[in-house]
Amino acid sequence: MEPEMDVDVQEPRGTKRPIDDEGPSHKPKKIRALDPDVVNKIAAGEIIVAPMHALKELIENAVDAGSTSLEILVKEGGLKLLQITDNGHGIDQDDLSILCERFTTSKLKEFEDLTSIATYGFRGEALASISHIAHLTVTTKTADSSCAWRAHYSDGILVPPKPGQSAAPKATAGRGGTQITVEDLFYNVPTRRRAFRSASEEYAKILDVVGRYAVHCSGVAFSCRKHGDAGVSISTAVASNTTDRIRQIHGSAVANELVEFNVKDEKLGFSSSGLATNANYHVKRTTILLFINHRSVESTAIKRAVEQTYSSFLPKGGHPFVYIDLEIEPHRLDVNVHPTKREVNFLNEDEIIEAICNNIRSKLAQVDSSRTFLTQTLLPSVQTLAPSNQDLETGPSAPKTPATSKKPYENNLVRTDSRVRKITSMLPPAMQMHQPTTTAGAETEPASQTVLDEGLHYETTDREPLKIALTSIKALRAAVRNSMHNSLTETIASHSYVGLVDEQRRIAAVQSGVKLYLIDYSMFCNELFYQIGLTDFGNFGTINLDPAPKLIDILRIAAEAEAETAQAQNNTNEEQQQIFVNAPEIIAKTLLERREMLSEYFSIHISDEGHLLTLPLLLKGYLPCLGKLPRFLLRLGPYIDWSSEQECFRTFLLELAAFYTPEQLPRPQSQQQDLGDSDTANQGDTGDAEDGYIQTRRAQMARMLEHVVFPALRARLVATTRLLRGVVEVADLKGLYRVFERC
Structure with a gap:
């Protein structure tokens, strides 16, 4: 009998083999320096x-x-x-x-x-x-x-x-x-x-x-x-200017529709110039030639901001060509953050991008009149203005340009345009609050503008922005990015504000694409202000309090309110009551000991005598409810982890975001009467005075939400997964078409 042949049995692909022949070992492997090659x-x-x-x-x-x-x-x-x-x-x-x-x-x-x-x-x-x-x-x-x-x-x-x-x-x-x-x-x-x-x-x-x-x-x-x-x-060629170079490389279709923009800000330490296509040019994909300090780089934030800027000027699906030459003071720029130098970091990124986009927007608005298109009356009851000189010259019998493409199905159209009529203009007068009165041919300022800006005065300071390189702040920013929900972020970035639905439950309606959503704006605002706190950390503006209140007095007001609430719920004893009595002095002492840090990082300035001089300004044009200030200061004691840097910053910014979150407002008196709320209807003079204050705050809040908060959500929010609980889809155009087709 012949001896059996030795056969080499190959291990399955992907099987890890031990380095040595002694088999796997439970001992830690030796760390060796890699070969230089x-x-x-x-x-x-x-x-x-x-x-x-x-x-x-x-x-x-x-x-x-x-x-x-x-x-x-x-x-x-x-x-x-x-x-x-x-x-x-x-x-x-x-x-x-x-x-x-x-x-x-x-x-x-x-x-x-x-x-x-x-x-x-x-x-x-x-x-x-x-x-x-x-x-x-x-x-x-x-x-x-x-x-x-x-x-x-x-x-x-x-x-x-x-x-x-x-x-x-x-x-x-x-x-x-x-x-x-x-x-x-x-x-x-x-x-x-x-x-x-x-x-x-x-x-x-x-x-x-x-x-x-x-x-x-x-x-x-x-x-x-x-x-x-x-x-x-x-x-x-050597002597070619920038426009000629664009014409040679990207074609005459781009070069013939370029507008030049320039913006400079010595405080932010930057200057920018460039060329952008006007509203007559659009393609299916955005082209951005971005140079920061003459280095070709990429920036998702700049691309996103530019596309949002053009969304008001170009048809859906249209994208621009933009060349941006951005020069930033070298000490404000970190070029050594990417192996191929494809990305850079610089201070005041949001402010610089906003300044550039605002300048591009103003240039586009100046040449926007060059577009020619046909219009028709949307509603039979809407009266058209007097005909223009061009209409008088061509006459009503001018032939229309025939359609060259197939008309899209109606349920795929997105009908959102900031320049058309708002839905609130079609409501009965009793449901409108401080609507602006307009006259044909005249430009008027909305009446609610005075409500928003009343008593507010902005000043520019010469304070140099801080360059924050703290590991704790970078870790908190990374945590936000890791919890990002891509589709929700895109939905918020492309939404159009529809209106305020319920001020008591803090619900607003927005449209994105062909879908209508109800969102809990308190949740979204809380996340927005927390993220603003991280991005602008150490570089907040200030809200000056004049006259400056005494810190201990504000804390005592908050402690008394908390004690009364706990007593009404029968949740206190003598020991807990004593805690409410001693808490203001303890918290005031804690804040005074850390006032240098509060001033440097959070723009909360406290005088030597214990007066609260300033509060941080997170969003220009937005004024938080100062009635929430006592409770905010009181929570800075027990709810802040002062022992750990990262936890201290995280918990403090969470409390600051809660303070900035819009407060609940009662429903308008007319709605309460419709719901049969007899208590509100019989309040008397005191109720009338309170209602007058609430009406002012309601008008102020409605304008801040529409013109400040929701634009900031669109431009700056990174929507996290937890915000999914605050969004409900209530309608979409395709679904409505299916319903009406059955009727």
């Missing part, structure tokens, strides 16, 4: 993700070198060949030996220099990373050199061009400047090289990068062509 390849994989990232680094280095002409040659989407030739200052021969070593740079000497970076590159990792994943050749000539020098690199060091030759740079013929040739990108990272689907797709991404810098870098000529092609894909 592995470290360098990991770093290279973070910085050079695709050929477009390698080209971006090379373009920035060339512009930093003072080049006025860049020639780019690409083969197979940059994977086979990526070559850039410039006419800049060149590289000294002595520096070629360390050119591709990591963290070798001429633009940064000390860590403090990061606060004043004015160049594109600064870390010295671009060429080093490329040399670890490609074959790199550098040919360079300086102005005082008699010849050019060519050097070959691999894994960050000089290597000979062929085996057996010297690795030292060799003299060669060449013109002034530098030519960098990158061949066989990702040759030693096969998994990443196989991930690229097509060379044409990668070449399109390269053209996008070149096009962005060609638009922005005035005084620099760009040309980019594919290897083997006679013509160039992109070509811009």
